[in-house]
Amino acid sequence: xxxxxxxxxxxxxxxxxxxxxxxxxxxxxxxxxxxxxxxxxxxxxxxxxxxxxxxxxxxxxxxxxxxxxxxxxxxxxxxxxxxxxxxxxxxxxxxxxxxxxxxxxxxxxxxxxxxxxxxxxxxxxxxxxxxxxxx
Amino acid sequence: xxxxxxxxxxxxxxxxxxxxxxxxxxxxxxxxxxxxxxxxxxxxxxxxxxxxxxxxxxxxxxxxxxxxxxxxxxxxxxxxxxxxxxxxxxxxxxxxxxxxxxxxxxxxx
Numbered sequence: 001x002x003x004x005x006x007x008x009x010x011x012x013x014x015x016x017x018x019x020x021x022x023x024x025x026x027x028x029x030x031x032x033x034x035x036x037x038x039x040x041x042x043x044x045x046x047x048x049x050x051x052x053x054x055x056x057x058x059x060x061x062x063x064x065x066x067x068x069x070x071x072x073x074x075x076x077x078x079x080x081x082x083x084x085x086x087x088x089x090x091x092x093x094x095x096x097x098x099x100x101x102x103x104x105x106x107x108x109x110x111x112x113x114x115x116x117x118x119x120x121x122x123x124x125x126x127x128x129x130x131x132x133x134x135x
Numbered sequence: 136x137x138x139x140x141x142x143x144x145x146x147x148x149x150x151x152x153x154x155x156x157x158x159x160x161x162x163x164x165x166x167x168x169x170x171x172x173x174x175x176x177x178x179x180x181x182x183x184x185x186x187x188x189x190x191x192x193x194x195x196x197x198x199x200x201x202x203x204x205x206x207x208x209x210x211x212x213x214x215x216x217x218x219x220x221x222x223x224x225x226x227x228x229x230x231x232x233x234x235x236x237x238x239x240x241x242x243x244x
Binding site: 005006007008009010011012013014015016017018019020021022023027028032 | 138139140141142143145146147148149150151152153154155156160161162166170
């Protein structure tokens with residue numbers, strides 16, 4: 001176990017506030033608003049609430065408003081809510097049912113947001129079935 | 136490894152943590168926690184602070200606690216600073232631990 005990494009284990013359920021974190025790994029259930037550097041939601045993990053982070057890796061399920069520099073949605077991920085990102089990797093099989101906004105420069109959001117934002121409702125049946133089996 | 140909940144030294148968590156499901160049951164706190172914690176095994180490391188209530192089967196304390204502990208077996212190590220009430224059946228206190236408050240036997244339920 002990495003020394004500085006906070007882990008919410010598979011059987012854990014946390015509800016509340018998390019602050020002053022650097023790296024968090026979620027295998028259990030978390031309902032919280034978090035500001036951190038790196039956040040990983042494992043396949044068994046469920047996260048509800050807002051995330052501000054440099055890097056977010058999702059293999060489990062997420063619901064909320066996410067603001068992150070880099071977002072990686074793994075094949076088993078299921079996401080709803082909103083994602084604001086600078087760079088996004090979306091793997092085949094990820095079930096995405098949310099608003100995604102690409103925002104390279106937050107100083108001029110009016111131009112970039114209008115052209116780059118998109119409503120994504122990707123739940124191609126094959127993909128969704130795939131992730132449901134895994135879930 | 137994935138079923139252990141570990142709270143790293145610099146972190147502050149406020150709320151309720153429930154780790155009593157069959158998948159995992161151990162909590163190690165090295166950071167700061169405020170609220171209620173339910174688990175089977177709880178370990179509060181040296182340097183950690185806890186404010187609130189702990190319900191556990193076995194608890195080991197090396198940090199600073201303000202609040203109540205209800206646990207079957209409790210160990211306070213030499214670095215423990217405890218203030219509050221203890222309900223336990225088996226109690227061990229190391230030399231150096233500072234304890235103030237009430238200690239009573241756990242009621243059978």
